[in-house]
Amino acid sequence: MAINRKGADIFFKHLFRVMSLTSVLALASILIFVFIQGAGPFIFSTASGIRIVPERMREITVNGNVYRNHTTFIDIPPESDRILVSFSNPGISGSLEIAVNNAEKDPEKKLTFSKNENGEITYPRAYTYTISYPGDLPGVTSKIHILLPEKPGNFFYFITGLEWRPTYNKVYGILPMILGTIMVSFGAILLGLPLAILSGVFLAEFIPLKTASLIRSGIELLAGIPSVVYGFFGLMVIVPWVKNTFHAPSGNGLLAAAMVLGVMILPTIITITEASLRAFPDSIREASLSLGASKMQTAWAVALPHAKSGVIAAVILGISRAVGETMAVILVAGNSPQLIRGLTDSIRTLTATIALEMGYAEGRHNEMLFSIGVVLFVLILALNSLILRYTRSDREEAKAPLTVKRKTEEK
Amino acid sequence: MISTEVLSGETLPPQEAAACGENPDLGRNKVDVKDLDFFYGDFQALKKINFSLARQEVSALIGPSGCGKSTFIRILNRMNDLIPSCRVRGSVLLDGEDIYGDMDVTELRTRVGMVFQKPNPFNMSIFDNVAYGKRMQGLRSRRKLEELVEKSLTRAALWGEVKDRLKKPALSLSGGQQQRLCIARSIAMEPEIILMDEPTSALDPIATGKIEELIGELKMDYSIILVTHAMHQAARVSGKTAFFLLGELIEYNDTKTLFTNPEDKRTEDYISGRFG
Ligand SMILES: Nc1ncnc2c1ncn2[C@@H]1O[C@H](COP(=O)(O)OP(=O)(O)O)[C@@H](O)[C@H]1O
Numbered sequence: 001m002a003i004n005r006k007g008a009d010i011f012f013k014h015l016f017r018v019m020s021l022t023s024v025l026a027l028a029s030i031l032i033f034v035f036i037q038g039a040g041p042f043i044f045s046t047a048s049g050i051r052i053v054p055e056r057m058r059e060i061t062v063n064g065n066v067y068r069n070h071t072t073f074i075d076i077p078p079e080s081d082r083i084l085v086s087f088s089n090p091g092i093s094g095s096l097e098i099a100v101n102n103a104e105k106d107p108e109k110k111l112t113f114s115k116n117e118n119g120e121i122t123y124p125r126a127y128t129y130t131i132s133y134p135g136d137l138p139g140v141t142s143k144i145h146i147l148l149p150e151k152p153g154n155f156f157y158f159i160t161g162l163e164w165r166p167t168y169n170k171v172y173g174i175l176p177m178i179l180g181t182i183m184v185s186f187g188a189i190l191l192g193l194p195l196a197i198l199s200g201v202f203l204a205e206f207i208p209l210k211t212a213s214l215i216r217s218g219i220e221l222l223a224g225i226p227s228v229v230y231g232f233f234g235l236m237v238i239v240p241w242v243k244n245t246f247h248a249p250s251g252n253g254l255l256a257a258a259m260v261l262g263v264m265i266l267p268t269i270i271t272i273t274e275a276s277l278r279a280f281p282d283s284i285r286e287a288s289l290s291l292g293a294s295k296m297q298t299a300w301a302v303a304l305p306h307a308k309s310g311v312i313a314a315v316i317l318g319i320s321r322a323v324g325e326t327m328a329v330i331l332v333a334g335n336s337p338q339l340i341r342g343l344t345d346s347i348r349t350l351t352a353t354i355a356l357e358m359g360y361a362e363g364r365h366n367e368m369l370f371s372i373g374v375v376l377f378v379l380i381l382a383l384n385s386l387i388l389r390y391t392r393s394d395r396e397e398a399k400a401p402l403t404v405k406r407k408t409e410e411k
Numbered sequence: 412m413i414s415t416e417v418l419s420g421e422t423l424p425p426q427e428a429a430a431c432g433e434n435p436d437l438g439r440n441k442v443d444v445k446d447l448d449f450f451y452g453d454f455q456a457l458k459k460i461n462f463s464l465a466r467q468e469v470s471a472l473i474g475p476s477g478c479g480k481s482t483f484i485r486i487l488n489r490m491n492d493l494i495p496s497c498r499v500r501g502s503v504l505l506d507g508e509d510i511y512g513d514m515d516v517t518e519l520r521t522r523v524g525m526v527f528q529k530p531n532p533f534n535m536s537i538f539d540n541v542a543y544g545k546r547m548q549g550l551r552s553r554r555k556l557e558e559l560v561e562k563s564l565t566r567a568a569l570w571g572e573v574k575d576r577l578k579k580p581a582l583s584l585s586g587g588q589q590q591r592l593c594i595a596r597s598i599a600m601e602p603e604i605i606l607m608d609e610p611t612s613a614l615d616p617i618a619t620g621k622i623e624e625l626i627g628e629l630k631m632d633y634s635i636i637l638v639t640h641a642m643h644q645a646a647r648v649s650g651k652t653a654f655f656l657l658g659e660l661i662e663y664n665d666t667k668t669l670f671t672n673p674e675d676k677r678t679e680d681y682i683s684g685r686f687g
């Protein structure tokens with residue numbers, strides 16, 4: 001029996017070791033992968049040479065190689081100065097000849113296309129050869145994309161740049177979205193927090209337990225509503241209200257987004273505030289009342305400061321929710337990647353950018369969206385650690401003198 | 412601290428009159444409790460209590476746990492109001508005024524201070540703890556608050572120990588110091604009565620000694636009701652002692668008489684059981 005127990009002890013000890021090590025390693029490797037992936041577009045070029053991407057091509061021949069129903073990249077060696085593409089689809093076939101001027105630095109002057117009557121080159125912004133012929137359906141046209149390699153992006157511009165034109169101009173500046181995310185979240189906290197804290201105090205301190213728990217379950221129900229419903233509600237109610245009240249050209253914008261998010265973070269903050277106030281010891285509540293303080297004064301001057309760490313945890317959760325919320329924001333924010341000048345201006349958040357563009361992004365654009373995800377990650381981490389720092393320094397202050405005191409008392 | 416308000420001249424019930432027979436202050440009682448019944452829902456925690464407290468007197472309440480001592484003193488500052496479904500019957504007069512009448516609860520609580528079983532300072536600085544009550548009444552003057560804090564802490568025999576660290580958190584004090592801080596906090600409200608519910612039960616003997624000494628000094632200025640578990644504490648600091656049993660006030664008499672020559676058999680049993 002004793003030996004068995006000892007054996008089990010050793011077994012579990014090693015099991016826990018292995019498991020905790022594995023999970024730490026897994027987490028670390030995920031983090032490293034994410035950061036490397038996010039840093040990728042600022043370190044590497046998109047490709048070593050030109051790439052051809054066929055879209056809805058039955059058969060395509062590039063420099064003699066035949067590809068059937070091919071949908072991914074066809075890499076052209078960097079040193080080749082002539083690309084011969086011929087294609088054949090039901091009802092149409094043709095060819096395209098591209099001369100590559102490798103000596104030319106400016107990518108716009110790098111390619112020369114021979115004329116082809118069956119299609120059209122969109123030039124010079126994006127190199128897409130669109131084949132059109134009588135009878136084809138709009139939206140299902142066959143295309144050949146010719147992608148020039150993009151140099152490593154400029155990270156500084158990525159963070160501070162004001163322009164986001166990923167498809168045609170290949171300009172990737174996300175400052176408007178970073179500011180948008182911060183402003184929308186901050187606005188939500190500004191509108192929602194006072195309301196939520198007051199409701200929490202009211203629920204915990206001034207309502208009989210039974211009524212309070214009824215109301216609380218109602219509030220918890222609110223927390224379970226899908227965010228798209230909140231967004232829809234915002235679109236139907238808040239957006240028109242903003243439009244009419246502020247005589248804005250459109251109600252979609254910062255204010256509407258902040259209001260919808262402000263409502264969405266209410267349940268979390270209310271329930272956590274209430275719970276931490278309920279955990280506040282009665283003995284201290286009684287001490288305050290016995291000194292002639294009213295119930296309101298007790299809640300305000302003693303209970304709420306005591307519940308501060310809980311409230312701050314609630315605020316962190318609220319901010320994380322506000323920063324991370326996507327669907328509801330997309331519906332009401334207007335989503336223009338611009339620096340705003342007024343409260344009702346259209347605004348776009350980082351998450352909205354990812355959600356809106358992931359569907360069609362290719363190449364560098366796609367990589368940049370991933371990098372936006374990493375920026376979002378860092379942003380939330382920074383916000384949370386900032387708030388946590390304040391709470392922690394508070395707690396240490398309360399603890400530090402205690403140890404000093406013990407020492408002196410022992411003497 | 413002698414109040415000039417009109418004093419109650421009502422006659423005392425026979426049991427009371429017998430107990431206070433020789434008291435020249437009869438009718439000048441600080442607190443008069445008549446036929447008090449108290450219910451937690453259906454459970455009657457106190458039955459027909461008659462009790463009085465003279466000015467500048469320390470009354471001790473003794474009795475086995477669960478006999479209603481805490482319930483009784485929490486009636487005197489209406490702390491029981493917080494408990495839903497509790498009921499009070501009978502009258503409790505403070506200087507002849509019914510505390511369950513039109514008296515404002517917050518005013519009552521500033522006149523009747525309370526010190527609890529477990530030290531319960533606020534999570535604030537020592538200074539803020541003492542200044543709390545007056546601040547809540549709207550006192551803002553820094554100078555007056557400083558005076559008040561110094562006076563109260565001195566009165567609670569804590570000033571010397573904390574005068575250099577008033578800004579430190581109250582929770583950094585030792586248990587005994589915290590309890591004296593709570594007493595200082597009550598004193599700062601300039602109460603007429605201080606209720607103490609087993610104030611030393613969470614403390615070590617040295618801290619207990621200090622608090623007992625302090626109670627001895629405070630009785631010069633305040634009427635005190637002290638609930639205690641330790642009979643020697645009652646014997647040491649109180650002038651009168653009340654013995655509670657199962658929600659009834661069995662005997663209320665001079666401490667000396669009660670301990671040496673109890674009238675009731677149950678009192679004698681309890682006392683001898685404890686000492687014997
Ligand atoms: N909040 C309450 N609800 C219901 N019963 C209570 C409550 N507080 C105390 N009691 C009951 O009232 C009686 C007296 O309690 P208490 O006054 O605390 O006794 P003591 O202080 O003398 O130990 C006990 O039987 C106790 O169980």
Ligand SMILES: [Mg+2]
Nearest residue numbers: 480481482608
């Ligand atoms: Mg008790």
